[in-house]
Amino acid sequence: MDQSLLQELQNAREEKRQVVLASNLTNGSSKLLYPFENKEEDILNEEGRLALRNDRPREVKQNGETWFLNIFNPPLRMFIVGAVHIAQKLAPMAAAAAYEVTVIDPRRSFGSDFRFPDITLDDRWPDEALADLKPDRRTALVTLTHDAKLDDPALEAALKSDVFYIGALGSTRTNAKRHQRLERAGFTPEQMSRINGPVGLDIGAQSPAEIAISIMAEITASLRGKQSNDL
Amino acid sequence: MNQQLENADRDDVLKAALHWKGAGKSVALATVIQTWGSAPRPTGSQLAIDSDGNMVGSVSGGCVEGAVIQEALELMNDGGFKTLEFGVSNDEAWEVGLACGGKIRIFVEALN
Numbered sequence: 097m098d099q100s101l102l103q104e105l106q107n108a109r110e111e112k113r114q115v116v117l118a119s120n121l122t123n124g125s126s127k128l129l130y131p132f133e134n135k136e137e138d139i140l141n142e143e144g145r146l147a148l149r150n151d152r153p154r155e156v157k158q159n160g161e162t163w164f165l166n167i168f169n170p171p172l173r174m175f176i177v178g179a180v181h182i183a184q185k186l187a188p189m190a191a192a193a194a195y196e197v198t199v200i201d202p203r204r205s206f207g208s209d210f211r212f213p214d215i216t217l218d219d220r221w222p223d224e225a226l227a228d229l230k231p232d233r234r235t236a237l238v239t240l241t242h243d244a245k246l247d248d249p250a251l252e253a254a255l256k257s258d259v260f261y262i263g264a265l266g267s268t269r270t271n272a273k274r275h276q277r278l279e280r281a282g283f284t285p286e287q288m289s290r291i292n293g294p295v296g297l298d299i300g301a302q303s304p305a306e307i308a309i310s311i312m313a314e315i316t317a318s319l320r321g322k323q324s325n326d327l
Numbered sequence: 328m329n330q331q332l333e334n335a336d337r338d339d340v341l342k343a344a345l346h347w348k349g350a351g352k353s354v355a356l357a358t359v360i361q362t363w364g365s366a367p368r369p370t371g372s373q374l375a376i377d378s379d380g381n382m383v384g385s386v387s388g389g390c391v392e393g394a395v396i397q398e399a400l401e402l403m404n405d406g407g408f409k410t411l412e413f414g415v416s417n418d419e420a421w422e423v424g425l426a427c428g429g430k431i432r433i434f435v436e437a438l439n
């Protein structure tokens with residue numbers, strides 16, 4: 097491998113891009129692939145997408161040659177809007193699943209360190225916080241406040257980004273109202289279909305911890321590319 | 328099992344390789360490309376080696392690094408790449424150092 101290629105790989109990682117280092121095991125050559133930044137359907141890009149999505153390198157044969165696709169994913173992040181009960185259960189679960197978790201809530205009595213030991217708290221308003229944190233393809237966003245003043249700006253920011261998962265707590269009725277507000281704000285039904293609401297897989301969850309499990313399960317399914325009708 | 332690699336660890340490996348190269352040393356990279364059984368490090372794990380035999384990273388948690396470094400030093404002189412296989416039966420496992428009878432394939436290449 098050339099030093100310049102290794103430098104390019106390191107640069108791509110610092111820019112938090114999803115990058116694949118493809119090494120040809122037959123002739124020793126290597127190249128970088130950015131499978132989510134193109135629509136190429138060749139086997140290296142297709143398999144590269146799968147490897148990145150599954151967080152697992154893979155070996156691929158192309159024209160009688162063997163390639164090893166090593167993956168370099170930026171860290172998973174989760175932004176939870178609303179330092180509420182469910183967030184207290186969801187944040188440590190997400191951290192255990194290797195997410196860098198940030199709980200966003202400008203209401204100071206909610207987002208205290210006492211309620212969220214070892215979790216990053218952000219007391220800015222969601223639109224301001226998200227403009228700064230720049231959610232990307234490796235980010236999940238969940239709104240839990242039930243309060244349109246806090247939830248809606250977060251959802252609008254998420255819909256304008258590439259986040260892989262958007263979830264919004266609230267009943268079917270709350271969700272319908274939310275859709276109306278977002279429609280007035282200019283979002284199409286297709287865009288709004290990215291929002292999972294009511295949030296979480298339907299596992300009959302009742303307690304905050306159980307609801308957190310259902311949300312975590314839904315996020316995992318989205319991350320790994322499982323279709324919800326398989327579940 | 329989630330075999331997600333530690334981002335910080337990988338950062339160190341690539342940084343070390345670039346740093347050594349920048350300092351004018353010869354450098355080789357080793358990557359785990361396949362594992363069978365209970366191999367100690369997942370596929371994709373990397374080890375950077377310089378011409379003085381310094382290393383950063385890990386391909387087997389210490390088990391076969393010695394053998395990998397020997398091959399790496401040869402590649403630094405001759406250039407090119409090589410695929411190594413450490414196939415280990417349970418009896419031999421202790422000798423080569425893969426304590427649990429795992430099996431790994433490692434791709435080693437010189438950095439040009």
